[in-house]
Amino acid sequence: MGKGFYTLFKKDCRMLASGKFFLMAIGFLALYTAYVNLGYIRFMQMEPYNVYLYDPAETQTSKSSLVQNVPSMEAMDTALLADANGVGLDASSGDVRVVIYKGAEHIDHHRADYALSLLQPLASHTPEVLGTNTPEQKARKEITCELLFFELAAVGFLGIAAVMFKEKGMGVIRVHAILPVRKDLFLLSKLAVFLLSDLVFAVLLTLLNVGFVDGAAVLPVILLQTAILSLMMALVGLLCALLLKDFRQFTLAYLIIAIFVATPVFLSANTSVKFDWINWHPFYHVYMGLKNAYFGTAISPVYYAGAVGMIVLLFLVVRLAFHREIGKEG
């Protein structure tokens, strides 16, 4: 059995290598690393509101250094037009008048009061810091988690299906029906190849983007979550490949998952937009498991039990579909 598994494993590796699968994974690893380090970290910054003051008589003497003086009302209009989140203060008529472009009601109140407070700054108050991450660490962990989730889903799901459709076309399943090896090994060897490649991808992506010290500390839990996601996606990929007619149909199914299924999960998990129904979304729990692993938050044993149950169930369904396919081919 061991020898049979090893031969099948070697054959699957060779097929993936000839299909430039590994090359593609390395290419995407480089692309994502460049995006995180050169683009995302710089883009994810939100400076406090700029405050522009028009004060020709210089009545505001105790203003904070964060207030920028403008020479005229026209200059203030131009500044506000270019920076719609900024706040204008017009002190030309004695009393200070606040000028802002309309946004969300709560934010408008805060912007106006914040700008006025800068005219007579009080002793600054330092808030207590309760967490351990800096904004950059948080941004790195968040984006790496998103990219890993997206890539695991794509690589496992698409890759395994591409291999399966190719083998279907070549008649490998038919040959396998008469080979003296256990039928399950055919499925297990594929799962093992994708699991291994996903784990290597997860290690490299995490260390390169979260950093060696931060990344290494959470790596064991991340690998466990990666294994869960990788096995699930590979099994779903196998099932789709066994049930669907051709790869074109499969790609369309993939597009649907990538765009319409993943978007609400990312929104709910990463922003303050929370949907009431999101707890019914299976991807949400898997994504939150991965995210909790990155942020070192405790993961419930119920989730692990559910994930293992789901993997076993999926494997049994795939096994059934595979045996049906062998029966059809034979």
Added chain:
Amino acid sequence: MKGLKYQMKSVLRDKFCLMTFLLPILVAVALNFMGSIDMSSLGELHFGVLENDLSPQTITWLERYGPVTAYGTQEELTDAINEPSTNVICVRADGDSLKTAISGDELDIFQQAAVTLPALYERREAAAQAEIQTLERPDILESVQGIFIPAILIVAMFMGCTFNAMNIISEKEDGVAFVNEILPMTPSQYILQKVVVGFLFGSLSSIVTACICFRLSWQNFGLMLALIVLSSFVAALIGLFIGRFSEGLMSGVVYIKIVMLLFLAIPLVCALIGVSGPLTVICNIVPSQPAFDGILALSAGSMGTAVKDVGILAIHCIAWFGLYVLLSVSDFCCLRVGH
């Protein structure tokens, strides 16, 4: 014409393809009729307080700036503050004043809000008397939700691209591409047959989506139609390019993935951060950018920008079509010389 009939027949038989083209329409219906997604909380301040710690007046004052959630215990409050997806600021009573606590991983704007909140509280009465002039901004999105609908339209158009690409790639895999080479068919007939199916279904899906999402005047509807038709045509053409340059299914999928990321990411980033200057010209090289920009402009009632975007898309159509015809004709000539 006969070839086109066969192409249509093959699509109509494939129920799964039809479902894919119907999907953006279903999402648009869901967005439109089943309640909209509340995106207004994205940039808002969120406050966390302990039950019975702050006076009702202070809570009412805090609610002017953003939603306030009361937690039963300090542990629950700390967990909410440290939750990475939110920017909750902890507010506690400190004698007559307030003190704040944060997780430390918030963006600068939220950290600054936590630093200045006690000072705002101390001068709340003076601030309430200040005169505030609020200006309307016509050309800026009222909420991020406005971006969703154009994004769905772009996806609807992109379906035509995917369909065409996969159609050609699967023909290559099945060997039908070799049969096509010896059929009595000119390059232009071939391009027409291949482009029409993805284009027709992509644009039909987008038109229905647009009808569900927008209530436009006839004039604006004409412009929207032009934007949809032109961008669906470009998307369908790009599908032909992907099909042409893909060696197999896997490489085709990689190209589709890259094109899909570019198609969605560039317009979204441009809309969110507001690109200007020479960068706008570079972004307009991606055909989905003028389409997205035009749809946003139309929904904001800016006709001038929409007309400009229709022009850019028309240039895209001519350039991509010309390039594809040129490549096909040169291949056709090579084939003849070869024979």
